[in-house]
Amino acid sequence: MxxxxxxxxxxxxxxxxxxxxxxxxxxxxxxxxxxxxxxIGPNGSGKTTTAKIALGLYKNISGKVEKYTKKIAYVPQxxxxxxxxxxxxxxxxxxxxxxxxxxxxxxxxxxxxKHLINNDLKSLSGGEFQRVLMARAIAKKPDLLVLDEPxxxxxxxxxxxxxxxxxxxxxxxxxxxxxxxxxxxVVMSKTDHVVCLNGHVCCSGxxxxxxxxxKYQELFGEDVSKILSxxxxxxxHKHGVDGSVEEN
Amino acid sequence: MFDDFFIRALFVGIGMALVTGPLGxxxxxxxxxxxxxxxxxxxxxxxTIAYTMEINIALSVFIISSVVALILLKLEKTTNLPTDALLxxxxxxxxxxxxxxxxxxxxxxxxxxxxxxxxxxxxxxxxIIIVWFGGALILLVLKLIWKPLFASTVNYELAEAxxxxxxxxxxxxxxxxxxxxxxxxxxxxxxxxxxxLILPAAIARNISSNPKSMVIFSVIAGLxxxxxxxxxxxxxNTPSGPSIITAGLILFVLSLxxxxxxxxLKS
Numbered sequence: 001m002x003x004x005x006x007x008x009x010x011x012x013x014x015x016x017x018x019x020x021x022x023x024x025x026x027x028x029x030x031x032x033x034x035x036x037x038x039x040i041g042p043n044g045s046g047k048t049t050t051a052k053i054a055l056g057l058y059k060n061i062s063g064k065v066e067k068y069t070k071k072i073a074y075v076p077q078x079x080x081x082x083x084x085x086x087x088x089x090x091x092x093x094x095x096x097x098x099x100x101x102x103x104x105x106x107x108x109x110x111x112x113x114k115h116l117i118n119n120d121l122k123s124l125s126g127g128e129f130q131r132v133l134m135a136r137a138i139a140k141k142p143d144l145l146v147l148d149e150p151x152x153x154x155x156x157x158x159x160x161x162x163x164x165x166x167x168x169x170x171x172x173x174x175x176x177x178x179x180x181x182x183x184x185x186v187v188m189s190k191t192d193h194v195v196c197l198n199g200h201v202c203c204s205g206x207x208x209x210x211x212x213x214x215k216y217q218e219l220f221g222e223d224v225s226k227i228l229s230x231x232x233x234x235x236x237h238k239h240g241v242d243g244s245v246e247e248n
Numbered sequence: 249m250f251d252d253f254f255i256r257a258l259f260v261g262i263g264m265a266l267v268t269g270p271l272g273x274x275x276x277x278x279x280x281x282x283x284x285x286x287x288x289x290x291x292x293x294x295x296t297i298a299y300t301m302e303i304n305i306a307l308s309v310f311i312i313s314s315v316v317a318l319i320l321l322k323l324e325k326t327t328n329l330p331t332d333a334l335l336x337x338x339x340x341x342x343x344x345x346x347x348x349x350x351x352x353x354x355x356x357x358x359x360x361x362x363x364x365x366x367x368x369x370x371x372x373x374x375x376i377i378i379v380w381f382g383g384a385l386i387l388l389v390l391k392l393i394w395k396p397l398f399a400s401t402v403n404y405e406l407a408e409a410x411x412x413x414x415x416x417x418x419x420x421x422x423x424x425x426x427x428x429x430x431x432x433x434x435x436x437x438x439x440x441x442x443x444x445l446i447l448p449a450a451i452a453r454n455i456s457s458n459p460k461s462m463v464i465f466s467v468i469a470g471l472x473x474x475x476x477x478x479x480x481x482x483x484x485n486t487p488s489g490p491s492i493i494t495a496g497l498i499l500f501v502l503s504l505x506x507x508x509x510x511x512x513l514k515s
Contacts (some may be wrong), residue, residue: 052409072406072411085402086453086462087459
């Protein structure tokens with residue numbers, strides 16, 4: 001199923017109508033090899049829904065979705081695992097694929113979770129679990145990687161590292177990445193295309209054009225100026241303990 | 249001591265334990281123990297039909313259990329009732345319908361106790377063949393769907409997103425449950441069959457740290473239950489099916505000691 005223009009997923013006016021309301025509607029976007037697409041938007045704006053449409057997790061959708069790959073890895077926003085299962089990190093890494101031991105080790109090493117390999121999955125902290133989820137996705141060497149808030153619970157320096165890592169993954173694996181993030185100012189500089197959602201596509205384009213967009217500024221208010229300045233001046237700022245930005 | 253009937257019982261029991269071990273793990277992992285009960289209850293109707301229409305019991309039970317399972321899947325989607333209520337509804341009503349049908353066909357003499365608790369000592373060579381061939385088939389299918397079934401047990405959406413077709417393997421697994429109930433109903437009876445599925449897996453859960461070891465321990469625990477249960481039933485003249493389950497219970501209590509030890513180590 002090779003595609004000339006590196007297209008992985010093509011969504012046209014896609015939407016989901018469930019329990020008498022639209023979770024999201026009229027989303028049009030393309031995911032391409034080697035590109036990072038970021039979905040941003042307030043809570044309940046349909047980011048996760050859009051990602052799930054792209055993954056084919058909804059049975060009845062409006063519009064059109066075409067997928068050109070089967071090598072998909074997914075890092076869901078929250079994952080609840082039933083603890084009636086005895087399962088180690090090692091078993092979880094091989095959940096949907098059969099990896100060689102060195103592949104498992106390498107991927108865990110990259111995300112800094114190698115020491116956890118024989119730990120019981122339920123003994124992991126939120127941040128550790130997130131690293132394992134990322135490692136599992138990387139180890140699959142996917143064409144399409146869908147990351148829904150991949151740095152939740154990871155401490156701030158770890159967060160930056162993981163975003164650097166995401167950038168690196170897209171370069172080395174040449175895979176397409178659909179990324180959902182709250183942390184706008186970190187994400188913006190790493191991404192190729194931004195789609196701002198608010199129940200529908202509110203605006204989209206390059207990070208800088210979205211940040212300059214009026215609709216986006218209305219949606220995110222005063223955060224915008226910060227993001228713009230950071231985006232333009234890159235790393236000339238400090239971060240507070242809670243990860244907030246302190247201007248120099 | 250080793251009369252023929254006893255050897256046959258051993259063969260059937262061992263065959264069953266080899267299959268209920270791995271299947272039981274999934275029953276525990278997917279929280280399906282009450283679902284197994286429901287299928288077992290509906291088996292009574294299957295047995296009645298087998299007697300009336302003079303067809304093979306295992307086949308008839310398999311068909312009825314599968315139909316009940318499909319009805320459940322359908323009701324889950326179309327009603328707002330929680331699954332446990334639906335399971336209760338199906339379990340008791342299919343049991344009741346089974347008993348009513350027995351009442352209607354007064355010409356058939358039924359050993360109701362035998363149906364409820366089974367009689368592993370009364371199995372014939374045919375039963376052995378059904379258990380071993382049917383069991384081998386069940387294990388083969390389980391091996392084929394292992395990966396997607398396990399992945400979707402851990403996380404449904406993750407498995408589906410990565411192309412593992414969880415809905416399909418769920419349906420296949422349901423049929424496997426119906427099949428194991430069908431081939432073993434005559435041996436342990438409909439009240440004890442879920443015990444054979446759950447006890448070995450529960451024992452194994454207490455002493456294992458990963459899915460593979462749990463499956464292995466589950467098979468071992470099942471085999472030990474069968475052997476201890478059957479030999480003691482011969483020695484002290486107790487009913488065999490219940491003796492097997494009681495042996496399992498004793499093993500379960502022993503397996504708790506290991507948990508207590510390891511939690512003491514941690515603290």
